[in-house]
Amino acid sequence: MEELVNIFVKSIFIDNMIFAYFLGMCSYLAVSRTVDTSVGLGFAVIFVLGITVPINYLLEAHILGKGALIWLGPQFADVNLSFLTFIMFIAIIAAMVQLVEMIIEKFSPTLYSSLGIFLPLIAVNCAILGGSLFMQERNFGNISEAISFGLGSGVGWFLAIAGIAAIREKIRYSNVPAPLRGLGITFIITGLMGIAFMSFMGIEL
Amino acid sequence: MSDTNNMPLKEPLFSAKNKKLLTDPLGKENPINVQVLGICSVLAITVQLKPSLVMALSVLVVMGTANVVISLLRNTIPPRIRIIVQLTVIASLVILVDQVLRAFLYDVSRQLSVFVGLIITNCIIMGRLEAFAMKSKPWPSFLDGIGNAVGYGWVLLAVAFFRELFGSGTLMGYQVVPNIFYEYGYVNNGLMILPPMALITIGIIIWVQRSRDKSLIDIS
Numbered sequence: 001m002e003e004l005v006n007i008f009v010k011s012i013f014i015d016n017m018i019f020a021y022f023l024g025m026c027s028y029l030a031v032s033r034t035v036d037t038s039v040g041l042g043f044a045v046i047f048v049l050g051i052t053v054p055i056n057y058l059l060e061a062h063i064l065g066k067g068a069l070i071w072l073g074p075q076f077a078d079v080n081l082s083f084l085t086f087i088m089f090i091a092i093i094a095a096m097v098q099l100v101e102m103i104i105e106k107f108s109p110t111l112y113s114s115l116g117i118f119l120p121l122i123a124v125n126c127a128i129l130g131g132s133l134f135m136q137e138r139n140f141g142n143i144s145e146a147i148s149f150g151l152g153s154g155v156g157w158f159l160a161i162a163g164i165a166a167i168r169e170k171i172r173y174s175n176v177p178a179p180l181r182g183l184g185i186t187f188i189i190t191g192l193m194g195i196a197f198m199s200f201m202g203i204e205l
Numbered sequence: 206m207s208d209t210n211n212m213p214l215k216e217p218l219f220s221a222k223n224k225k226l227l228t229d230p231l232g233k234e235n236p237i238n239v240q241v242l243g244i245c246s247v248l249a250i251t252v253q254l255k256p257s258l259v260m261a262l263s264v265l266v267v268m269g270t271a272n273v274v275i276s277l278l279r280n281t282i283p284p285r286i287r288i289i290v291q292l293t294v295i296a297s298l299v300i301l302v303d304q305v306l307r308a309f310l311y312d313v314s315r316q317l318s319v320f321v322g323l324i325i326t327n328c329i330i331m332g333r334l335e336a337f338a339m340k341s342k343p344w345p346s347f348l349d350g351i352g353n354a355v356g357y358g359w360v361l362l363a364v365a366f367f368r369e370l371f372g373s374g375t376l377m378g379y380q381v382v383p384n385i386f387y388e389y390g391y392v393n394n395g396l397m398i399l400p401p402m403a404l405i406t407i408g409i410i411i412w413v414q415r416s417r418d419k420s421l422i423d424i425s
Binding site for chain 2: 084183
């Protein structure tokens, strides 16, 4: 249990998707104009990461990894399908996003109308594929670790986009030098936020 | 003859229009500074010049090829499933690049770690496929892909140049800051190696570019 909390907190603050790895920057910069929309996108990312990372973990553990196909029979012990990782992961992500979209549309139309346009965009958000690839690189021991890593990364991304959106709403009234307005100042603020987040480095639970 | 078969004969290979496709993404339409696409990978791997160079070349290969393939297939792809088709084409090309890197440049490939895989979701590639290759002939699409990849590449290399020079005093792994500087108390700026400085460096590049070209200034 302690280990799970540790992974969760670490992936929110220390290995933050945006400030430490810059994943999902495209939608982070494009959608962070208002707080409302960025909160919506943030929830969608938490949701999709929490689902796709465990599924890709199972895929990695039982189909793609070296010797993972051994459950089919001893003659498969040497099969290593890891070169198929990218294409399988992205296919799972695209399919899951589509599925999640349909399920939400059916069961919660209000949530659907607020997330609506963002869900399809998430398929090409690097944070999602990045989450799965980092999961693969870190060799988690079991599926609950993968779940807590997925959810933690999502929450970290959510925090980052909600924070920058709030700052951008305020900064509209400030006197920023004209060539820096919009994109330039957003980059610099993100950098400063990243430096602030670095103070969490080294925390162990 | 084979090259010109796909296009009207009256248009030369490097007409003014085609040249524009190649040069616009370098400045006015730069994918990173102006269109804000494909930022993710720019920032994480620019600590040193060498991985950045490899990354820029990988993107160049993937983008040029993907644009041509999608452009050749553009009339046969059903619009409803085009995203999946595009992702499949890109993912297959990225797997090829990844395997080549692992075979011939293993240490750089370890350094780039997951970021080779993340070329798949690099928004520049998807963006150009969607916006250009889906409705253009193969040759202009190829030029467009190369132009955008070079536009991406120069920003990548510029950021990496400053970060490596000030962060570790080296370029491409060779020391360029002379030892005598260190003897008189010059110290490498450790902050440049940390991730947040990549963002600030890009912010400054955007600042310089926009103060030179006023038409790019964001009014909103």
